[in-house]
Amino acid sequence: MADSARRTGRPRSAAADRAILDATRSALAELGWSGLTMGDVAMRAGVAKTTLYRRWTNKSEMVVDAVAVLFDELELPDRGSLRADVEGVVLSFAALLERPEAKTALMAVVAEATRDEALRARIRTAIVERQKHLVVTGRRRAQARGELPPDAPGPEGTAAADRAADLIFDVIAGAVLHRSLVSAQRVTPAWARALTALLLHGLSPAGPAAEPAPDGSGGA
Amino acid sequence: MADSARRTGRPRSAAADRAILDATRSALAELGWSGLTMGDVAMRAGVAKTTLYRRWTNKSEMVVDAVAVLFDELELPDRGSLRADVEGVVLSFAALLERPEAKTALMAVVAEATRDEALRARIRTAIVERQKHLVVTGRRRAQARGELPPDAPGPEGTAAADRAADLIFDVIAGAVLHRSLVSAQRVTPAWARALTALLLHGLSPAGPAAEPAPDGSGGA
Amino acid sequence: MADSARRTGRPRSAAADRAILDATRSALAELGWSGLTMGDVAMRAGVAKTTLYRRWTNKSEMVVDAVAVLFDELELPDRGSLRADVEGVVLSFAALLERPEAKTALMAVVAEATRDEALRARIRTAIVERQKHLVVTGRRRAQARGELPPDAPGPEGTAAADRAADLIFDVIAGAVLHRSLVSAQRVTPAWARALTALLLHGLSPAGPAAEPAPDGSGGA
Amino acid sequence: MADSARRTGRPRSAAADRAILDATRSALAELGWSGLTMGDVAMRAGVAKTTLYRRWTNKSEMVVDAVAVLFDELELPDRGSLRADVEGVVLSFAALLERPEAKTALMAVVAEATRDEALRARIRTAIVERQKHLVVTGRRRAQARGELPPDAPGPEGTAAADRAADLIFDVIAGAVLHRSLVSAQRVTPAWARALTALLLHGLSPAGPAAEPAPDGSGGA
DNA sequence: GTTTAATCGAGACGGTACGTCTTGTCTTGCC
DNA sequence: GGCAAGACAAGACGTACCGTCTCGATTAAAC
Numbered sequence A, B, C, D: 001m002a003d004s005a006r007r008t009g010r011p012r013s014a015a016a017d018r019a020i021l022d023a024t025r026s027a028l029a030e031l032g033w034s035g036l037t038m039g040d041v042a043m044r045a046g047v048a049k050t051t052l053y054r055r056w057t058n059k060s061e062m063v064v065d066a067v068a069v070l071f072d073e074l075e076l077p078d079r080g081s082l083r084a085d086v087e088g089v090v091l092s093f094a095a096l097l098e099r100p101e102a103k104t105a106l107m108a109v110v111a112e113a114t115r116d117e118a119l120r121a122r123i124r125t126a127i128v129e130r131q132k133h134l135v136v137t138g139r140r141r142a143q144a145r146g147e148l149p150p151d152a153p154g155p156e157g158t159a160a161a162d163r164a165a166d167l168i169f170d171v172i173a174g175a176v177l178h179r180s181l182v183s184a185q186r187v188t189p190a191w192a193r194a195l196t197a198l199l200l201h202g203l204s205p206a207g208p209a210a211e212p213a214p215d216g217s218g219g220a
Numbered sequence E: 001g002t003t004t005a006a007t008c009g010a011g012a013c014g015g016t017a018c019g020t021c022t023t024g025t026c027t028t029g030c031c
Numbered sequence F: 001g002g003c004a005a006g007a008c009a010a011g012a013c014g015t016a017c018c019g020t021c022t023c024g025a026t027t028a029a030a031c
Helices: A014-035 A038-045 A049-055 A059-073 A082-098 A100-113 A117-145 A154-182 A189-201 B002-007 B013-035 B038-045 B049-055 B059-073 B082-098 B100-113 B117-145 B154-182 B189-201 C014-035 C038-045 C049-053 C059-071 C082-098 C100-113 C117-145 C154-182 C189-201 D014-035 D038-045 D049-055 D059-073 D082-098 D100-113 D117-145 D154-182 D189-201
Strands: none
Touching (some): A014 A038, A014 A059, A014 B100, A038 A049, A059 A082, A059 A100, A059 A117, A082 A100, A082 A117, A082 A154, A100 A117, A100 A154, A100 B013, A100 B154, A117 A154, A154 A189, A154 B154, A154 B189, A189 B189, B013 B038, B013 B049, B013 B059, B013 B100, B059 B082, B059 B100, B059 B117, B082 B100, B082 B189, B100 B117, B100 B154, B117 B154, B154 B189, C014 C038, C014 C100, C014 D100, C038 C059, C059 C100, C059 C117, C082 C100, C082 C117, C082 C154, C100 C117, C100 C154, C100 D014, C100 D100, C154 D100, C154 D154, C154 D189, C189 D154, D014 D038, D014 D059, D014 D100, D038 D049, D059 D100, D082 D100, D082 D117, D082 D154, D100 D154, D117 D154, D154 D189
């Protein structure tokens, strides 16, 4: 139906799409989020402002699309161990966040999204989900290696596995994000190692058996 | 009070400060970062725009100050165990991030700070350090309880302790931030429990990852 | 040459021509000159914008053609005397200028024509000449009746007669135009009578200025 | 009350007013009505667009004010006879209409005014009334000279005199306007003489139509 | 009955102006 | 001399039109 609706009239230029997103990224890198203007992007892309507004309703939506492709380069090669895989993903996510167009844009669109459900959805599908599969993949690989216990069978086990992946994802991505943008400090290989160690073994030296779980719910 | 203040020669100054910051917070809550304008804040505060610019150079700097006081309410009462303390701080930070004026402002000023060193410094002193001392306190308390090993003596030990606190801080704050703003999902008590468990015991099978999670909320 | 060039291909739709000019007039009447847009005319006519631009280069040129047909309805039936003929033409021209599509368009295209020679020519042939023949006819008729002296013989006489017709035309059309559009007052039968009296007898006391104006509306 | 309402805040710049109206006239002369843009006027005046919109709601209203001052230079020196006075006013009005800023603007604002009562009022007070007093003055002067009969006494006489002045004004101004803008021909001294002759004596053979026109330009 | 070429509708395109909004600065006059 | 009120220059916003340009789909005349 979208097909039949679009059969008529001059088709949209795919070249314009590409030029706009490229221009958006370079403008972001040069000027930052608050210095980015639709008119400037249009000029850089050799395109009329109208052409931008015909495709996106917002500066934010456009920027999400422009930045989303950066996240496609995140990969998870098998580095042989869970520890190496975690360190690898931490460092490559940190490298991504060091690109000025990524760091200035990501927080800004997230800020904007706090008041815009549509934008929130777009961020989720264009960015968040693209990263999350890295965690899922890494976790499955570690299970295959015997480094992590397998999922419990049945639908409850699957749901628990999903929750686990979500949690690990928030912890890793959140730690890197907070370190490099909020604390405003470099993510070094040493830091990545320390984070990985914490993640694998936790804070407690002796493991959880020593602790009581008085309310009976915290046995996770 | 206005009378006595007037006698000292700066009658409205302190009142104006308060009125402006209150107005900023309420405008943020209603309109979000991008809807916030200096003119509107001045009007809400019953103050001229000039008075704003006499005190802050920027919208961002003003907002940092307006939001900073929200972080003063974060406290760490001794809940008796490391586990309880961590869960407590996670939930209270999450509660703070649920206030619209905090969530919309925090990410926006961080985004702005990616290109503004002065703003970065202001965020660090006004916001980040205020949270970090919670980690330091909790860690020290856990060491006193014997839940964590004591710092090694000497300057290297102190440096290592600082690094540990920084890391834990980035992990906790980052996880909560990412969960509630980027992943855009609620921080529930169950999630806080799961995060705490992961933090204390890690992913590895020696830890609790192998254990079933009876309430279905934990397990990594 | 235009013939041979046009021998092939699909011929232009005469129905489209009509629909466009009708749509132009109704849009003018509703929206006025400045509210008239090519896109709107195309939509009203059920036609693509391309079809408009294939026929006219300009909004102005199109409007001239759309309005020109209104001037075709101006006629000069023989009312038996010069006085009656003048009054008749004054009233019928005034009636034309009361139609909103005529009044809003005429002045606008004249304004536009001050900087556009091609448009000036189009106005002259499509509109001005159509009115001027009324004066020529009326003058000739009055000469036949003996109300006006005959033209002098020879080419000079013809030229003088042309000049006289031009002058009378500018005076009559100009007076009506100024009264109804610039002074923005109705052209009433009484005003038409007064104008006619002035035109026939002039201001000077030797003429009819000394005469009483029985209805109180005339007499200069 | 406007006084008390405007007592506070920075007062509007009179220099800006002047600069804007000057810029409007020069832009009109160079670009014509349809080429005139608010942004361009602001730039020429060294002023922000906001400053224009703070003073006028419309391009049209601004142009009326800008052009109105041109009509102040119209004067009616006593040339000794009614005939000379009429010829003088015809020629000076024609000279005014030859200035490109006047000719392009006058018709355009009149066209716009056909759909805008406020603009119509502004034109009336700023332009039309300024010209009309020339007719009133010339008429009174001719009555003093005995070239025209005096007004009848009483209120009816005054009303009749007003109507007469209105009519003469529409005829003279309309004829000049139509000649130079609609017919698009120059107003020459010979044409002015011919118009004056027609106005004074009318078309009828009792009048000057019977007279010789030595330069061949007059007589109807 | 094909070919051929100009037409048609639809609508995207590069431009440009619109009128509004916000920013941060600068007068004013009151107090 | 601080303050409210508000004018100011600058410039981005998102919308609207302009006149041009693809598109695919009709037409009709020419072959």
